[in-house]
Amino acid sequence: MEAPLKAEFARWRAKHFAPDDDRTTAAGIPVKPLYGPEDVAELDYGRDLGLPGEPPFTRGPYPTMYRRRAWTLRPLAGYGTPEDTNERLRYLLAKGATGLNITFDYPSLRGYDSDAPEARADAGLGGVAIDYLDDVARLFAGIPLDQVSVSLVTCNPGMAAITMPMYVAAARAAGVPPDRLAGTCQNDFLMECAVTTAPQPLAPAASFRLSCDTVEYCLRHLPRWNPISFVGYNLEEAGATAVQELGLVLAHARAVMRELQRRGLEPDQAAPRLSFFFSASNDLFEQVAKYRAARRIWHRMMREEFGAQDSRSWVLRFHVQTSGVALTAQQPEVNVVRSAYHALAAVLGGAQSLHVSAFDEALGLPTEETITLALRTQQVLLHETNVTATIDPLGGSYYVERLTGEMEARALDFLGAVEAEGGIVVATERGWVHAELARSAYEHQLGVKDGRLKVVGVNCFVEPDRPRPVFAQPVAAPRQGERLQRWRQVRDGDAVERALDRLEVVLSSGDNTFSAVLEAVEAGATLGEVHRRFREILGVWAMPLFGR
């Protein structure tokens, strides 16, 4: 930067702002009142930005981006029985959704059947109840699985390791071979062991192994499937800052790449099918910087650390869900505005796929009306705002480029800290990850409490509550439990037992479990029966959430 210009900035700043009058981003990165050429003096266009679809992919994973193809409009759906959710899926496709995104109920996520005593209060809540193969078939009845891209929000490897075999078997029965299946499953051991709780969670090493079993099988047999989605979204929901979110998912992805290499897969076989899932939260420019930095770090990690040669290995692709935790139960209509800004951040950051949260998220599951409004929010962004006309429109902004660099540097520091803890699996076992999340969550909570962080309707512009309609989740447990009990009576119980016995042997041996689970579910075993073997053979642990 020219010396006179630098002096001009200094003069201007001294005149209008006190020396210490900086703010910070949500993640605590200092923000100056004004950015200029001086702040990006070290930026090298070719090295740090490049062209869309070209290294280092900062400006976008694909050359044509939204000019050629819109992001996938992928609303979440899932509640009650498979029939209940099937109806909602068809409704969303009819309203213009271009991908599906299915959530599962609490018992399914944790491997309990709908008729288990543990499931008595939660069956069909928060997602769809899945117990055995036929449930998956009915969930997708009338939906062409070789044409619609499906995201299975299975969260935990313990569930993905059962649901993916069910999905493969159900598709095959419907005439769709595995190599025609396109979509993604969440299959993230941090979800199982750090982000969410359960009475008897699988231990981190066990969950990580099952996760890699699913990834390995899919890489070999489902070439169009993304067998893992590294979840940043729920980390942010649990309290992570943008820096922690980015650092944790990348540390996790690095660990999976290493494990797949150990299993004999080349980096170029694995990397192109790994996918990411980020949050879009309040600090708009910081979110955009997070996505841009993620692509830049991934490119370098794949190329320099793993020696990937195929350019598809260098590209980080991601889905975004707009933040749920940023939404409020008070004056919930205001959430429509919040989510629209979140969605804008995702699109300015080059997301491949998007779910916009419904405004009643803080109150319960969305109604048809609120989920449609959320879908319409995406459609307005896509068709009316013209933000898709040019690629990476914030590229070159002094502030956004500087912030992208800061985000990259801090995420790399965080990656270093995880390595120092022994890698992501060990860091989770030691409770380091939980402590990181809880610390940020607590700081955020204190900020809201003492008013440093403004939340409209919560600690400012407060209005008296008035009653609002809440979606009444259908009671699924009896219907689902009765069907399951009929199934237990008609199936070949001996064949199920034999298949489960074989699964136990594979689990103990350390071999890949996928084929054994596939055989078991095709023989008629339930999700709960398979998962019980996981817990018995692989072991459970107590999550280190809060010391005495």
Next chain:
Amino acid sequence: MKALVAILGLDSHWRGSVMVARVLRDGGLAVVYLGNQFPEQLVAQALQEDPDLIAVSSLSGSHRTLVPELMRLLVARGVDAPVLVGGAIPPQDIPVLRQAGVAEVFPPGRPLGDLTAFVRGLEAGERGRVASQ
């Protein structure tokens, strides 16, 4: 004073319960954080720990089934510690929970200060009870 903090049933969200545990600990209480608990187990823990307060969290909707179950068991086994319920509790469920014997409900967005105030009230009651003995 001692508090038990737990997540109900198969609910998977820990953020709220851990925040409450920290606020209680910062307020000088001994906190026993139990993670996920079904009513039966939680009552067994309460009999063992003899808490002054039991705080349970649910964001899954399971409170409709499990909180009344918990309250019945606590009464049956003679545990008289007040029970707080926090989480995604729709407004229309609050009277039902109060009816079942829950001392206080903390739906989304209710200020943490209210929790602190509730604990101060308990402490004052405790001091009064000790003084009158």
